[in-house]
Amino acid sequence: MSDGSSSQIVAELREWIEAAPPGAKLPSTRALVARYRASPVTVQKALRTLTAQGMVESRPGVGTFVRAIRVARPNDYGWQTAALGSPENRIPRLSTALRTAPNDVVALHSGYPDRELLPERLVRAAFTRAARGEAAVSRPPAAGLPELQAWFAAELGADARSAVAPPAPSDVVVLPGSQSGLSTAFRALVGAGRPLLVESPTYWGALLAAAQAGVQVVPVPSGSRGPDPDELARAFERTGARALYAQPNFANPTGAQWSPALADQVLDTVRRYGAFLIEDDWAHDLGITADPVPLAARDDSGHVVYLRSLTKSVSPAVRVAGIIARGPARERILADAQAVSMYVSGTLQAVALDVVTQPAWRTHLRALRPQLAARRDLLTGALREHAPTAHLEAVPRGGLNLWVRLPDTTDLARLVRDCETAGVIVAPGDEWFPAEPTGPHLRLNYAGPNPGAFPDGARVIGQALARDD
Amino acid sequence: MSDGSSSQIVAELREWIEAAPPGAKLPSTRALVARYRASPVTVQKALRTLTAQGMVESRPGVGTFVRAIRVARPNDYGWQTAALGSPENRIPRLSTALRTAPNDVVALHSGYPDRELLPERLVRAAFTRAARGEAAVSRPPAAGLPELQAWFAAELGADARSAVAPPAPSDVVVLPGSQSGLSTAFRALVGAGRPLLVESPTYWGALLAAAQAGVQVVPVPSGSRGPDPDELARAFERTGARALYAQPNFANPTGAQWSPALADQVLDTVRRYGAFLIEDDWAHDLGITADPVPLAARDDSGHVVYLRSLTKSVSPAVRVAGIIARGPARERILADAQAVSMYVSGTLQAVALDVVTQPAWRTHLRALRPQLAARRDLLTGALREHAPTAHLEAVPRGGLNLWVRLPDTTDLARLVRDCETAGVIVAPGDEWFPAEPTGPHLRLNYAGPNPGAFPDGARVIGQALARDD
DSSP: OOHHHHHHHHHHHHHHHHHSOTTOBOOOHHHHHHHHTOOHHHHHHHHHHHHHTTSEEEETTTEEEEOSSOOOOOOOOHHHHHHHOSOSSOOOOOOGGGOOOOTTSEEOOOSSOOGGGSOHHHHHHHHHHHHHSGGGGSOOOTTOOHHHHHHHHHHHHHHOOTTSOOOOGGGEEEESSHHHHHHHHIIIIIOTTSEEEEEESOOHHHHHHHHHHTOEEEEEEEETTEEOHHHHHHHHHHHOOOEEEEOOSSOTTTOOOOOHHHHHHHHHHHHHTTOEEEEEOTTTTOBSSSOOOOGGGGOOSSOEEEEEEOTTTTOTTOOOEEEEOOTHHHHHHHHHHHHHHSSOOHHHHHHHHHHHTSHHHHHHHHHHHHHHHHHHHHHHHHHHHHOTTSEESOOOSBSSEEEEEOOTTOOHHHHHHHHHHTTEEOEEGGGGOSSSOSSOEEEEESSSSOGGGHHHHHHHHHHHHHTTO | OOHHHHHHHHHHHHHHHHHSOTTOBOOOHHHHHHHHTOOHHHHHHHHHHHHHTTSEEEETTTEEEEOSSOOOOOOOOHHHHHHHOSOSSOOOOOOGGGOOOOTTSEEOOOSSOOGGGSOHHHHHHHHHHHHHSGGGGSOOOTTOOHHHHHHHHHHHHHHOOTTSOOOOGGGEEEESSHHHHHHHHHHHHTOTTSEEEEEESOOHHHHHHHHHHTOEEEEEEEETTEEOHHHHHHHHHHHOOOEEEEOOSSOTTTOOOOOHHHHHHHHHHHHHTTOEEEEEOTTTTOBSSSOOOOGGGGOOSSOEEEEEEOTTTTOTTOOOEEEEOOTHHHHHHHHHHHHHHSSOOHHHHHHHHHHHTSHHHHHHHHHHHHHHHHHHHHHHHHHHHHOTTSEESOOOSBSSEEEEEOOTTOOHHHHHHHHHHTTEEOEEGGGGOSSSOSSOEEEEESSSSOGGGHHHHHHHHHHHHHTTO
């Protein structure tokens, strides 16, 4: 028998095998010998070849079977390159702030508070209650559970100046997290190709959402006291932008809280240019030595679109945010939100509402302040002692982060690597800049796990900095 | 004293009130008399004016206070019209299928299964367990809980032909519901302004997501046996589209399930034009007299991007879907999903995984078939009896809906109104057409509440139809 016959048996059996379900039994050797008019040796050789190719497996004494899980052959997805084309918008890679870290490192990079800072007992009790409730098996209205809409409106209303009409529950759209809120606000209020003013530096998640929405980001310099109002006016004038994205309270990363005078000035400017202020009140529950004062509480003319998230203060599992907008803007936002996500899980909404309406929620928030203060001061002190060349422009009065300017000569990428090698994860400040960074920065989170290791972390940063001298 | 003095007091007090916090006490009448050198009568008049304006309230014997909740003055949001401009994409209004209905009507319009068809006990138990678990207070990886990714991959892998390499868990991106999946797939794989082929009629939620993503929808005629393959090839040829969106199993609204031959033909066409098939396997768990066979199970070349949702079969509160894509397409999808929603609540993912990995889940799905069959047959029979001019082209072998062609002369809007007046809510078929409808249709859901009222519903439809004769 020639080798050709074995190849032919292989080729014909392959065809049969490819059409067969996994686990199907091949004909017996005797049957194959008869069908292909080949010798048993040739048939055995063909079966060995198919076994080696991962197409079949033989179970001695039982038979030969089509393999359930195939040895994967490498696939060429090159054709996708043509179908996809180059991306319309370059979406930046995921930020360092989202990295999960092993337990044995000092994690100063995260954007999220540690579990010990969350109202864990309240959250678990709320999920347990929600498991028994109506929300677990029903569909809530598209704009959100009415009681949760009312809560978001009342929270902002409580801060509202008396001359300002408080928002109505119907002004609120509940969204599956603040990232969705940013994404929807940028698409609905700005739109692809149109300019959006942003603080520089500003929250990387907003830059991510802006890139995905294809809006054209225009940086306005901002620092530990907030944005420069003259630069802001110039940017509106020059670009014709009709929207500004900002975090007026405990900005991420700078920690800035705008003064009442600056707040008024920015509001005036926004109104003068017929623009929206998309106010991201991300740290509303995270005041330390100051209370957040939403700019939206000073406005009822529809200029401020207000975003408040509960993910950071309630639980990362409770992806619920509220966006408050008045006038046609609210309709535009709701239409976008529905097209993207239809509605938000009623259970998550019920849990959020349950947690924030418990008396223990207020107790938790009060207890949180000294905890955040102690952590902030511990890391601040440790940096002063062990990394004296790392300059902290201002100690933030709320939020979760220190924004640290490093000496000009710092090789930031090398420093981040060196820290990581020594077991300390830090986030390079570059990710918070919409354009080229103005200098080497670190954003250090003091709300991560194991604050006892902050001094070690500061020491490692100090040593890595010393290497640059 | 002139009336002018009273006006002046009002004006000055207004200014003071507007800067004051709600609930602040106004100076006493005596103090105001002294400050404004006015008579008590004039001061009282000014206070009455402020009370009438809703600025203050007087509590007899206590004093006058800044009102906490103001009488809202109508705001003019006209300026927003200029800032927003006309919308880039006209997003259709919400579908009838999303309407919530009172209990005393016959609701044939919904897109969701009634609560009695859900695994309620499993869902509640899973939420209770999740309340105690790690997921309630932690953040899952951006692409999803690895165990849930593995489950989605294994489900599709179980259907995979032996010659097809099954998907890997890393090919799966977990998303907050299938609407997000559609939205992300259309943005990531097609992009604004580019053509996307869709069946006509097709799922209105997909048309909504397409409108929001700004993709240009190209209808391909489809019926109770699926799309016309020649029309499909012509549409690819003519438009240069690189993607087709379709529901090959129990399509919404037609109920069509593609034959294996059509599936192969469409796959060949999609491959020939170097295109993606975005396969929406919405009714995977809702087979009645047939099992769904995903086209993705026939493809490992990256041409089929597969979307599977658990919202309809597990619970509307469990907004969790999985999208399976191979090659660069998966990266493009993940980047978009992260920019839009960062990650999906770990609790919802844990609940979804818990439910679908219980042995009772399989039992539930088996029990669901005869329930759906009975409801489908009840409504089908009732229509034949009471609304004989409503033509049902095919009895669906899975899914939740009947697709009914009405006589050409039917005034659809009037019929829908007449039915509603008589306590029967139906969804006009127009919402499922990407362009002009080919004729008057109704989509009737047989999975809604109270199937005992289906005959009444059919009778009302029949009477409304009779009025058109």
